[in-house]
Every structure is written in structure tokens, then in C-alpha cells.
Amino acid sequence: MTVKLISEFSHFWRKTSQVSLEMGKIFVEGVGEVQEYVDVCDYAVGLSRMIGGPILPSERPGHALIEQWNPVGLVGIITAFNFPVAVYGWNSAVAMICGNACLWKGAPTTSLISVAVTKIIAKVLEDNRVPGAVCSLVCGGADVGTAMARDERMDLLSFTGSTKVGKQVALMVQERFGRSLLELGGNNAIIVFEDADLNLVIPSALFAAVGTAGQRCTTARRLFLHESIHDEVVAKLSKAYAQVRIGDPWDSDTLYGPLHTKEAVKMFLDAVEQAKQQGGSVVYGGKVISRPGNYVEPTIVTGLPHNAPIVHTETFAPILYVLKFKEEEEVFAWNNEVKQGLSSSIFTKDLGRIFRWLGPKGSDCGIVNVNIPTSGAEIGGAFGGEKHTGGGRESGSDSWKLYMRRSTCTINYSKNLPLAQGIKFQ
Template sequence: MDHFQLFIDGTWCEGGATMETLNPATGTAWATFACAVPDDVDRAVKAAARALDDPTWRDMTQTARGKLIAKLADLVERDAVKLGRLETTDSGKLLAETSTQTAYVADYYRYFAGLADKIEGAVLPIDKPDMHVFTTREPIGVVAAIVPWNAQMFLTATKLGPALAAGCAIVIKASEIAPAPMLAFAKLIEEAGFPPGVVSIITGDAEGCAIPLTRHPRVDRIAFTGGPETARNVVRNSAENFAVTSLELGGKSPILVFEDADLGSAANGLIAGNFGASGQSCVAGSRGLVHRSIFEYLAALIQDRSAGIVVGDPLQAATHVGPLCTRNQVDKITDTLSKAQKQGAKIRFGGAAVDSPGNYMTPTLVECAGPGTETLKVEMFGPVMSLLPFDTEEDAIALANASDFGLGSGIFTQDVARAHRVSKRLKAGICWVNTYRAISPIAPFGGFNQSGYGREAGMESILDYTRTKTTWINTSSEPMANPFVMR
């Protein structure tokens, strides 16, 4: 089997343990990888701290850092198909998506490369005429980035790009579920020529890797993507080092379809938001709220268009829905569907695991009995769409906001005034109108409530990897006045 090593302080190494990784399409082990233990984590963090003090990285101009990040972008684009194939083999996501998304990730690195020398301070119009006072932004320090197995190249870029552009050093913890593409990506870090310790990439379980990383005393910033329960532990761990923390935690995103919508577009939006990426997306639009007057027509249209969905080998171009990454996801979905049916929900199509090797689940449409239906509350991370009717705009907004999450949201309407009015009232960090699941390095990404806090991507995100320093310069030729009185 293939074997992947850890990348720490510019060198390839084994960890304190070894684990296997499974191919979700077959359910069999296909590779092994080194697994970090606390000593490995300590080594990576201390290497990052040394890199921050090393003149090679510390004194590198921001423009030079930008060029280095741009070189990394070129390498990512060059190896997009190779990395995509690794990700597909390890996670089950479609090759068409993993290779395309990885190629697009190169633009994220180019975006942050361009921002590297745009980090500016300011001269303050201070109220003391003998003082020249200005601010500068300095690297926040050592960053611990924790990324999940889904969309890992994208979610890494939104953390690594701004961290490097700001001049930080970073330790990336890949998920122990499907870590192969991230450990292979480390080869591009090495090839690009980043100084040793600036970027380390490790993986491992919670006890051996994630916990010692997030509570390490030398970590200054934590950027986490994952689930709410794990996030609570991350926040508790950060109490040990007072690290600045950002959280992106997924959700149960609503898609609102009004009676004046283009129903063909709305059907495609709902299919994209639920069956795209096999439903394994943090912004999956898994709560479809549809005006009662068009509910039956739209449900039938979705059913008709879904009939041609091909479930199968994620490496094949004809496949639309591949396997889920883990068997636990399949079990969770079938259990949640069973509970929903007991509540009166109707399964219009799908609803069962595929009887074949691998973690396959049929695309499923649930007609919900009411807002308390289990499928409207549980983030299943699979190809399950739940539809619920509404009668008025106020009802739709109330149903959309009746969630502990608040990451994505969607609106389908041809009424521009309504689009503005409703989007303003939705409690979500992202709102797509007449489209769904679109991303860009220019657009901030993040949520409200239990979907976390902080934003990734966009111009302002780079500032989250800096600290502001205020410098006072006394321009007077006179000696200091009374030392016992504050100026």
C-alpha cells in the first residue's frame, strides 16, 4: 500500500504511530500514514516559533512572500488532477469536483499573494503636537489550522493563504480520516521553497494530535473547521494559551423558493445544494422551504430530474454521486430517516443505502410532516433533501431562522425587492440568490450562531492573522516632563 509521512520543520518523518486509510468506494484499506503524537506536535510548533525568529522568514519582504505564495499557486494548479485523484481515492468525492476545485484553489493562493504587500498601518492624527504616532500590523505568530476531510484543499487555502501572506508560521492538522492529499500537498510546500518550519503538515487523532496542538503554549492563533462538539473542545483548549480562535462549523442551511421563482433554476439549486458533493458540504441546503402553491410541482420536478442521477465510482466521469466518506454517515442517515418517517415524513424517492461494497447512499427526497421533522434538524452530511411548505414570506423567514445554525442560505425569486428584503433578515453568514454553492477568494466565508465565528477569504481575512502595534515617537527636543503624571 502507499504510505504517507508527516512534514515537520522542512523534513519528512514518521510519527509515533501509524494508521490505515480506507477507500470509501470499496471499503478497503488502500494506504497507511504516519500519525503524530504529542512529541511530534511539540516539534512542529517549536519549529514554527523558530521560523518566526529566523531572518530568512522574519526579514523577508512582503512582496517576496507574495511571490513565494504565487509559486505555490502555480504548483497547485500543475498538480490539481494528481491531488484530486488522491482526494477522491481517500474521501470518495467525485474526481470531477476534487480536481476542478483544487485547480480553483490556486486562485485563492494568488489572491492572498497579491494581498501580501497590501497590509498597511496608519499615521494617527494624535492630539499631542510633539508626538508622531503610527500603527503597523505584524504577524500574529504561530497558527494552528485544523481542517476536515471534505473540501480540504479549499479549506486549507482559506487558512494557509492569509497566514503566509501575513508572515505567520503555521502547523496544519489534516483530518485522520482521508489525510492523503494533504500530506501529498506538503511536497508542494517543500518544492515552492518555504523556509523550514514555516509550514508543517501533520495528522493524528484527538488525544495524540489535535488536543496537544490547540492547547500548546506557543500557539497564538487557531483556525478550525469541523463540528460544533469538537469546536467546544477547541475553545476550551484555547483557554490554556489564549489563542485567537476562528470557527467554521457547518450547518443546516435553508433554501427558500417563492411562488414567482424560475422553478427549473430552483430545482437545480436544490439538487446542487443537496446532492452535489454527495451532500457532504458544510453549506448543504438541506432545508428546502417551498411556497405551498408550487410545492407539489417543484417536488415532482426534482424527482423527475433526479431520476437520471448516476450513483457510482467517483473516479468515473459519468458519476454524479459517489460514496460517503465513512460508514458512520450512512448509518446516521438511515437512522435519521427512520425517525422522520415515524414522525409522519414521506420518502418520495431514495431513502436506502446501496447494496454494494463501499459507503453508498441513494439520493433521497423527504417530504416533511412539519418543522419538527428530524431531517430538518440533523446535519447528516449526505445526499438527503428535505422539503417543507410555507404560506407567506413571514412564515418562510421564521422557518429559515428556526435553527441553531447560520452558515449558508438561498433564495429563489424573480422579485428583486423581495430578494433584498428577505436576504437582509436571514440569520446566515452567506446568502445566495437564484444560485447556490458558489465560492470565490474575494468573498468572505463564515457563519452565525453554532455555525461559528470569524470569516475566511476576502480582503479582511488577512487582518485576522495580524496584531496591531502602536508606536509613539516623541519629536520634542525638550526633556520629558513630570514622570509621575501620564501624558
Template structure:
């Protein structure tokens, strides 16, 4: 039913190569895609104060390729002590970085952007190796990431204050915007380069410094991006990358939240973890930005162009194998177009190619890890046991590992966990509605409020529905809504704060009021 891109499967004794140990199979694949032309692709150290360092404990953790389950790197397993060193480095760097002009920061960030663009293929290949997404998608993520570097290199020169109209002639009243300090950043595995670029570019443009804790599944992308920044001339301590295993991640996060030297924390990830960080940051009343989970509805009204809607759904649902926070979760179809849409969607999904992301024919990679695979499997089985009908897929893929079949289910209802939870996998689920009011009631029936989508050619309906949807972002006849120029973020339990756009500067700056009195 599905096209399959087969992986090489050979015995893989470890051999020494540069900074890490790599399997024979990995070296074969590396040669096929030209990876080994770059000597510094993979690191085995963290990056603190401009230096490559081990954990104080000497411990390491393994980073694996989800397509093959093979170890591609061993990185320092850092804890709260190592994090404190990174915080102090960032704090020291802030004392000088905050005093640089917007023009000075803009020039360095522009160089960072230009170097990242020149190393686009290298960055993309590392991303695919540790995340599993198809190489074409990885290239797209790198382009998206560099968009943020470019955008905020330009915004650095446009962080303005205000001169107020004073009520008293002898006073001059001014508002100036200043960087808040050191920012702790906790970033996810699904877009390991883009989420760092989106946060760090805005913070650095504002005059802040960063301590970045990348996800344990995908730390290599963060390290390579930091290295490119250092090569561009970003001073030591402005960007620090602390690596840690799943076991040590809570202690690193807690240190960032409790440290009085950290002025703000920015987190992208699950709502459950976001709530923990929210509580922990209260102890020092930090600035906090949370981009949390979603449960995106995708509504197709009777007047919609169905071919356009299917194309939008495919882009929204199956990018990164469905592992995106703005991925479609519930597909709401008007009863008059339901069956026709499902047939069109079935046809489109049958063309998906499952396999190793390094295979140029692949359009769907593996799920990131075993836990995610088990979650997706359980949600599908729960839906089927509660009355959903299987149109396509619904099983682990024949490739094994964490590959899962692209799946299409109909007849979803509120009794199913997949109706309530973010699936984060290649599973499309449909349900019918008969009126606009019913569609809106279903769409808004969630505590999440990140992204939503709807398709309609009725202009009056477009105006009504776009205002009635209780989400921070709405895609109207469009399945891809992210851009550096747009304000990205949610409402309700999907978090607060905005990333991207000129508003992305807001989380990293504060207003200071200057009142000059007794002036003549």
C-alpha cells in the first residue's frame, strides 16, 4: 500500500573517527551523501564560554540515529554544576554584550546568517542523522532557521524607545528598551535548529546572552549552530550549549529556573513540562515564554476547494512525520464533502514514501524514539477500539524500529484519547459536522489554543470563523503558516509570549522609564 525506501542493514562494529565513534554503516551512508567532506560535523563536547568542554563528572550519553537505532555520538551528560558554569559565563558575557550597539550586533548576526547559509547542507545532514526527518525537509528547516538569523540581524537596529508627551514643562519623559539579561532556553527535538534560531536570534539581537539546553535526542544540531555563530565572531559566553541525558535534563531545567542569574526562560515543548517550569520560575519571578502543545483542528467547509484543502492537510499533517506542534490533529469535514475529501486524502497519502531520511526518495522518516512510537501506537489502537474506522495504515511499519505507517482513520469522537491529545505522529483522523456552529464548537472544545486551520471560499464565513476560533494562529486556506515575519504562539494551555516577528523581541527586553526633572 505504501512505497518503501529500504535502509541498509549490515553489522556495525564501531570504529574511531574524529570527535566521535561512528558505525561502518554510517560511514557508508556519509560517503553517499558527501557528509565526510566536513571535518567538524559531529561533536563530542558541549560548548561553554567559547570552548568545547566535557561534563565535570566525565559521564556521557549516547545520541542515536532514529532511522537505524545506531549510536552516532556520545556527548557530555551535564548536570546542575555544569549548568552553573554556563550561567556564569553567560552572565559575564552579558556585562559587555548588553553595551554593544544594535549596529554592532546586526553585523555579527548577519555574518552568522551568511555562514549558516553557506553550510546549509552540512547543517541539514546533521539534523537528519539525529532527528530522522527526510533530508529535503531538513534543508527546508535550515532555510527556515536562517530566515530568523537574517530577520533579527535586521531587527537589532530597530529596537526603539519612546519620547513621551510630558504633562509638566520642566520634565522630559523617555522610555528606553533594554535587554533583560541571561536567557535559559529549553528546546525540542522536532525542529532542533529552527527552535534555537528563533529564540537565540531574537535574544542576541536584543543584547541578551543564552544558555541553551537542547533536547537529548537532538543536541548535535545545536552544537553545530553554536560553532557557526562562534566562527561568525559572536563573542565567547554569548551562546552556551549544555548537553544532558533524559535523566539529567530535569536538574538542568531546575537550575535554569531557580538561578537568580537567569533573567528569563524560553521553552518549547509539552504542556505538562511547561506547567512544571512555570511553577519553578515563580521562585525568582522570571520572564517566561512558553510555546506548548496543540490540538489543531482542520475544518473543511462545503464551499472549500477540496484539492487545495487536501494539499494543505498533507503539508500540515505529514511534515516531520506529523511531529510538529502545529500539526493538524482533528480533521472536521462538512458532511456533504466528507466522503469525497477522504478519498482524495487517501490517494495523496498512498504516495508517501517511508524510509531513512538520508534516502532521497523518502518523504516520511521514523518517529523520534521508542516512547513516541508507543504513544502513537496506543492512540491509534484506542481510537479503533472505540469505533474509529481504518482507511489506511494503523500498524507499525514493516521497516521495524520506530517507523509507523501513515494512517487515516474516520469516525473520530470525543471518547477517544486521540481526539483530546496531541498525536505527534503520521495519523490523520476525520469526523463530520453539519453546521458552522457545530464545527466551531468542536474546534474550540480543547484546552489547547496554538494553531488552527480552515478552508472555505465564502468570504463572510471566513471573517466569522477566523474571529471565532480560539487559537493564537489561524491558517485560512493554507496549511503552512510559520515564517520569521509572523508572530508564533498560542493561548489557553498552549502557552504565552510570541516568537518571530518584531514582537519576538518583547520577551527579551524591558522598558525603563527615564524622567528628567527641573529642566529649563
């Protein structure tokens, strides 16, 4: 069935660039997103032969102690506009191999993509004598999402989106003692030390800040530079920004396309103005691009303090705040001082510093990188973050456990009835 799904996706996406049309990301990123769905299907099939609970030693003679994992039942999946294919793939592929059915609500602004993906999945399921309704779709706005969050038939609700909406979803699900999986916002930082390889830093910072026009939850929004290399990196990065090819997302040569909506453009302009008012200087970009569509210039802002309100605000747009630091201890603290805790990166050759970064006094994020950007996570690792990012994990590692319910089972195969803890009940 996985081979058939891969074939159907490949056939469909060769003919159309629906992701670029409806979401606005460049064509190669759209292809990469579909490939991610294909890859997670492959991953899930392998995982299906490995999931299970341990057999534990029992303290009582003639007893066996095991963990049994069963499907939760129905998984509700609410996804955001920025990854209208891949995030559903993470959830649905793992949910299905755990034995669940899925009900998906994609973003209302990418509903054609949701319909196209659902038709592909339904065909593959039905070709393999599985009801297409195992992966069902509903379209609509916040009212539909609210109904899903409040419906007790949703055994698990997975929500990917903003922290603001995620908090409302969590409260509604918790009110009925339901289970939720939250993957929310990120205010991600890259830290560059004086010993960093700048040949890695410049393309990494560029990709992390400008990729998907800054509309990834893992987008780099803060760039901390050691004071000894600050000016050099800003100059090199500004030069790299000037070489970014801006244009039609369907054009294979384009590296940077439009924002998703006009509201996003307004949010961008408001953030740039706030940055100026709070002491920042725009060294690159900062304006709307005069062409049809929601195009804005990728933007670099310097001179702000690390705790400026706008720096602590996640703006879903291509604005990078560049900040100076002196010491390792202070910059690690600055990385952690924002409310979100999704992704983080350092660039250094110092082995001791690398392990301090990974340790309890280092990054408090769910994704902690070294010498790579904040974005571009692989499917094999659990994806998600801490604090206001929600604490959820999608795909990878042992995240399959979130899509199942666990039972601790004790089996007495003897003719006696010894009690735990050696209790004697006469």
C-alpha cells in the first residue's frame, strides 16, 4: 500500500504545483513537502513492525507483567497553511499504522490541497480494500475546529498552528478530559560564536530566515553574533540577501516567493515599524515589493536589545533580528528567555561548548542543533518543542505512543495468589 501511495503522489505532483498555487511557497519546497509525506509513509511502514510494549519482570512467582498498546480510535488532525501536505502526513501515517482512523481539517486557505491529498489517499486505501473513510476530510474555519476540539468522539486531537489558538484548543480538549497533541509557535535563535565556520553560517542563516518567506514554525527569527564577528557576518549576510532570486513561486529559479495573505503583509509592516520604534535599524529590506501578490523584502534588523518586545514576538514573516553578545552563559540565557521553545542552533568548533549547549544549562528547546540551521528537521527525530510551543511531538522517535493507549497487564499463570509488595491478606 505504501508503494502505491508513493506512486500516486509522484504521478499527481508531476502534473500540478498545487502547493505553490494555493500556499505560495516556491516549487522546489512544494516538491520537498510532498516528498516528506512519501518518506514518512515509508518510515511508518517500518515502524509498524517494531511498535510494542516491554515484558517486565514480575516480583510475584508465576506472574507475567506486560505493556499492551492499542489504538486510541479516532484522531482529529488540524493543520496550518504553511505545510498543507507534510504535517498531515506526519500525523496520518503514524496514526494509521497504530490502527486509528483520521479526520483532517486543513487550513481554510489551502482547501484545494486538502481535497487533492484526501482523494489520493482514498484511492490507495480503496485499491487495497480499506474504506477510504479511514482518512476523512472536513473543510471550514474556526467553527469546525472548535467542534472537533469539543467533540468527545475525538480520542486524540492533534493541532498545529499558532500558540494563541493552540491555547484555546488545549483548554477545550482538557475540559472534556480529552487528549491533545500540540505543535505551536517558535521564536527560534541561531547563535554564532567567534570560532564558527562562516562558510556554514551564511547559507544556514539565509535558508533558516528566508526559506518559505519566513513562514515556518522553525524559521530563524533571532541571530546572536559574537561581538568580534558581528559586523563581518552582517555584511556577508546582507550581500547574500541581495542575491536571493525573488519571483513567481512556479519558476524553478525562484528562491523566495510571496507571503500567504494580505494580513501577513500588514503584520510584516507593523513588526518593522515596531522594531524601528524600539531602537532597531533596518540594514536590509523592510518594505513591500511593488509587484502583483503579497511580496515583501526579506529583512535584517540590527541594534535591538535582546529583550526588546518585538524580538520576543513571533512574527510569521521574513524578519531577522541580529543581536550582539559577549559571553556563552548570557547568550544561552537569551536563547531561552522567550516563551516558545521549538528550535535552536549554535555554530562553533568548541567540543565542550557543544555538550554544554546540549545539556541542562544549554538550550531549552525541543530541537537543539549544532552547525546546521533551525529549520529542515528530519522525519526520524521527534518534532516539537517545549513551553508555549505546546510540548507535543509529531512523527519520529517514540511519538507513536501519543497515537495509542497503554494498558499495564498482569497475568497470573500459577495456581497461587501472591500479592504485590509481599502483602499477606488472611
